[in-house]
Amino acid sequence: xxxxxxxxxxxxxxxxxxxxxxxxxxxxxxxxxxxxxxxxxxxxxxxxxxxxxxxxxxxxxxxxxxxxxxxxxxxxxxxxxxxxxxxxxxxxxxxxxxxxxxxxxxxxxxxxxxxxxxxxxxxxxxxxxxxxxxxxxxxxxxxxxxxxxxxxxxxxxxxxxxxxxxxxxxxxxxxxxxxxxxxxxxxxxxxxxxxxxxxxxxxxxxxxxxxxxxxxxxxxxxxxxxxxxxxxxxxxxxxxxxxxxxxxxxxxxxxxxxxxxxxxxxxxxxxxxxxxxxxxxxxxxxxxxxxxxxxxxxxxxxxxxxxxxxxxxxxxxxxxxxxxxxxxxxxxxxxxxxxxxxxxxxxxxxxxxxxxxxxxxxxxxxxxxxxxxxxxxxxxxxxxxxxxxxxxxxxxxxxxxxxxxxxxxxxxxxxxxxxxxxxxxxxxxxxxxxxxxxxxxxxxxxxxxxxxxxxxxxxx
Amino acid sequence: xxxxxxxxxxxxxxxxxxxxxxxxxxxxxxxxxxxxxxxxxxxxxxxxxxxxxxxxxxxxxxxxxxxxxxxxxxxxxxxxxxxxxxxxxxxxxxxxxxxxxxxxxxxxxxxxxxxxxxxxxxxxxxxxxxxxxxxxxxxxxxxxxxxxxxxxxxxxxxxxxxxxxxxxxxxxxxxxxxxxxxxxxxxxxxxxxxxxxxxxxxxxxxxxxxxxxxxxxxxxxxxxxxxxxxxxxxxxxxxxxxxxxxxxxxxxxxxxxxxxxxxxxxxxxxxxxxxxxxxxxxxxxxxxxx
Numbered sequence: 001x002x003x004x005x006x007x008x009x010x011x012x013x014x015x016x017x018x019x020x021x022x023x024x025x026x027x028x029x030x031x032x033x034x035x036x037x038x039x040x041x042x043x044x045x046x047x048x049x050x051x052x053x054x055x056x057x058x059x060x061x062x063x064x065x066x067x068x069x070x071x072x073x074x075x076x077x078x079x080x081x082x083x084x085x086x087x088x089x090x091x092x093x094x095x096x097x098x099x100x101x102x103x104x105x106x107x108x109x110x111x112x113x114x115x116x117x118x119x120x121x122x123x124x125x126x127x128x129x130x131x132x133x134x135x136x137x138x139x140x141x142x143x144x145x146x147x148x149x150x151x152x153x154x155x156x157x158x159x160x161x162x163x164x165x166x167x168x169x170x171x172x173x174x175x176x177x178x179x180x181x182x183x184x185x186x187x188x189x190x191x192x193x194x195x196x197x198x199x200x201x202x203x204x205x206x207x208x209x210x211x212x213x214x215x216x217x218x219x220x221x222x223x224x225x226x227x228x229x230x231x232x233x234x235x236x237x238x239x240x241x242x243x244x245x246x247x248x249x250x251x252x253x254x255x256x257x258x259x260x261x262x263x264x265x266x267x268x269x270x271x272x273x274x275x276x277x278x279x280x281x282x283x284x285x286x287x288x289x290x291x292x293x294x295x296x297x298x299x300x301x302x303x304x305x306x307x308x309x310x311x312x313x314x315x316x317x318x319x320x321x322x323x324x325x326x327x328x329x330x331x332x333x334x335x336x337x338x339x340x341x342x343x344x345x346x347x348x349x350x351x352x353x354x355x356x357x358x359x360x361x362x363x364x365x366x367x368x369x370x371x372x373x374x375x376x377x378x379x380x381x382x383x384x385x386x387x388x389x390x391x392x393x394x395x396x397x398x399x400x401x402x403x404x405x406x407x408x409x410x411x412x413x414x415x416x417x418x419x420x421x422x423x424x425x426x427x428x429x430x431x432x433x434x435x436x437x438x439x440x441x442x443x444x445x446x447x448x449x450x451x452x453x454x455x456x457x458x459x460x
Numbered sequence: 461x462x463x464x465x466x467x468x469x470x471x472x473x474x475x476x477x478x479x480x481x482x483x484x485x486x487x488x489x490x491x492x493x494x495x496x497x498x499x500x501x502x503x504x505x506x507x508x509x510x511x512x513x514x515x516x517x518x519x520x521x522x523x524x525x526x527x528x529x530x531x532x533x534x535x536x537x538x539x540x541x542x543x544x545x546x547x548x549x550x551x552x553x554x555x556x557x558x559x560x561x562x563x564x565x566x567x568x569x570x571x572x573x574x575x576x577x578x579x580x581x582x583x584x585x586x587x588x589x590x591x592x593x594x595x596x597x598x599x600x601x602x603x604x605x606x607x608x609x610x611x612x613x614x615x616x617x618x619x620x621x622x623x624x625x626x627x628x629x630x631x632x633x634x635x636x637x638x639x640x641x642x643x644x645x646x647x648x649x650x651x652x653x654x655x656x657x658x659x660x661x662x663x664x665x666x667x668x669x670x671x672x673x674x675x676x677x678x679x680x681x682x683x684x685x686x687x688x689x690x691x692x693x694x695x696x697x698x699x700x701x702x703x704x705x706x707x708x709x710x711x712x713x714x715x716x717x718x719x720x721x722x723x724x725x726x727x728x729x730x731x732x733x734x735x736x737x738x739x740x741x742x743x744x745x746x747x748x749x750x
Contacts, residue, residue, distance in 0.1 A: 020645070022649055028497070032497060032652075035492075035493060036493070043469065043489060046486040046490065050486075050489070050654060051652060053653060054502070054651075055642075056504060170689070173692070226694075230694065233696055234639075237640060238639070238642075241640040241641055242641055244533075245641075266547075267547070338739065
């Protein structure tokens with residue numbers, strides 16, 4: 001492959017991974033590469049990053065694709081030279097013992113280069129699998145990590161760090177972080193080996209995860225959820241900034257004659273600039289009703305946090321959670337409350353919202369209409385969050401229709417892909433006939449939707 | 461005709477650090493590329509990590525003059541680019557009433573004398589090396605971005621009455637953004653992009669030491685340790701480099717020789733600016749409140 005082919009393939013791979021790289025940016029990258037030395041891989045990475053990646057959340061994706069297209073080394077590399085002399089099968093008990101000793105040392109000292117070499121060795125020695133055809137081989141990060149099981153070294157590492165005089169908390173965190181780093185290195189190296197075997201196009205398409213704001217709520221891992229939570233406040237701030245700007249753009253009300261005439265005196269009575277009265281902002285009352293049963297709990301939490309972070313944009317926000325009974329949680333969100341505490345008290349409210357613990361939309365809606373029906377008036381908007389999976393129970397469609405009819409607007413946010421609506425026990429299609437159902441699978445869609453709700457004159 | 465800003469990435473590292481700005485490799489390389497390719501540099505990142513400072517450091521290290529355009533909501537052409545001094549024009553017309561022909565006055569009032577140049581135009585017209593800093597570009601309205609496009613891609617400004625002014629010497633343009641709004645694709649496409657994040661512990665120690673020379677190395681290490689731990693917590697606003705430096709200054713001013721828990725608890729207000737963040741930090745770091 002020539003250098004140009006690699007470049008074009010790389011840009012193509014970035015595009016298919018969701019980065020919008022224009023032709024002009026590709027050309028910029030080439031002229032940037034002309035200006036730098038190529039002896040250092042990180043230089044090439046930085047030059048590409050400066051010209052092609054224009055949004056920080058995409059940087060993770062970029063790095064993953066870059067590592068596949070511009071691998072750190074070929075085969076087992078320098079670390080592999082030490083492998084050859086060993087006779088017999090590479091993956092044996094004594095070998096594993098020796099390897100784990102070396103790994104424990106490297107983890108204890110936090111030596112990045114040693115860890116990188118060990119990751120290469122781990123995949124080469126313990127991660128090899130027979131490939132699909134004769135003469136082909138494949139590599140598995142999972143197998144290597146199972147064999148090496150770095151997690152078992154954590155305790156030993158913590159003891160070592162404690163002996164160095166670190167306090168227990170910090171030692172545990174440091175140990176966890178180093179092992180996590182090593183795990184990532186092994187995963188990265190396995191990707192590299194597979195890419196070598198099958199060609200980078202194939203691997204980039206399969207293994208690169210979407211950026212955090214495009215990641216489905218339902219597909220998120222624990223670490224992803226934490227990262228998403230950190231994104232909520234920046235997202236709320238961005239939305240708030242956008243809203244004030246749009247409100248200001250629409251602010252020009254009727255002509256303010258007094259101020260216009262007063263200003264015209266400076267220009268000899270010629271009114272060069274007109275002044276206008278500000279328009280009164282219009283604010284909605286929002287009532288959020290969310291399903292917090294296991295399958296959609298995280299989605300409900302994100303939406304509630306975002307809505308409450310934007311509370312200035314509404315004249316009032318009330319939130320209710322339900323599984324099969326309804327609980328009001330508005331008080332949880334005090335202004336300036338701590339995020340972690342809010343999450344904890346939300347978790348307790350979930351146990352209160354469940355009588356029998358099985359989601360029952362019909363019962364929850366009926367209970368809501370009975371107990372808190374007065375929350376909905378002609379000035380309020382109703383927002384229902386949930387996947388509409390009601391365990392084949394009664395749906396209470398007339399109750400929802402009545403609630404929606406009384407409210408100024410009503411929406412239903414569904415964290416599932418539209419192709420799953422109405423499958424199995426999902427009643428999304430039937431609820432969708434009563435209340436407009438909106439797909440909301442990731443932070444980006446959530447942000448867009450909330451923005452639309454807050455706008456004084458929604459587009460719909 | 462064009463100035464060479466930095467000879468190489470290493471040159472950028474040395475010269476920027478001489479100007480008191482400690483960079484990492486990626487920042488130095490991107491700064492070098494921005495100069496070499498004559499492309500604007502868009503710097504994004506949280507508040508207080510040294511985005512504006514980077515532009516100032518480039519100006520200091522290359523001996524260029526800094527022209528700054530602070531963006532805010534409602535910034536318009538008249539304040540960013542140029543404006544006709546209409547009051548002076550009115551005076552000129554009134555003063556020559558009756559004496560001169562209209563055509564003469566008409567030509568006269570649209571000359572350099574009546575032109576008020578604003579930062580963008582001044583930066584382009586300068587003959588000496590210039591660093592143009594467009595600060596907090598995400599605060600402006602979308603219309604101003606359109607205005608920036610012409611300036612950033614061709615380094616020229618069209619004034620209908622005077623013609624097109626083209627840069628004799630292209631300025632080094634730095635745009636900073638807090639990412640409170642997505643900039644348009646068109647602007648981003650024309651820029652090199654650099655994200656400044658929080659530095660690693662080692663570099664942060666070096667930065668604090670260089671900014672606050674009076675502080676003991678051991679205290680600097682303690683301080684950076686605490687700040688790194690604070691960043692791991694879920695806070696509304698994580699402390700950035702500016703806060704670390706402020707904290708170091710506070711410790712020097714209070715003549716504190718050891719950063720123990722009580723001191724951290726007492727001076728936490730310098731680093732964390734939200735009440736709930738402070739409570740969380742006290743809880744997580746298990747600080748004893750005196």
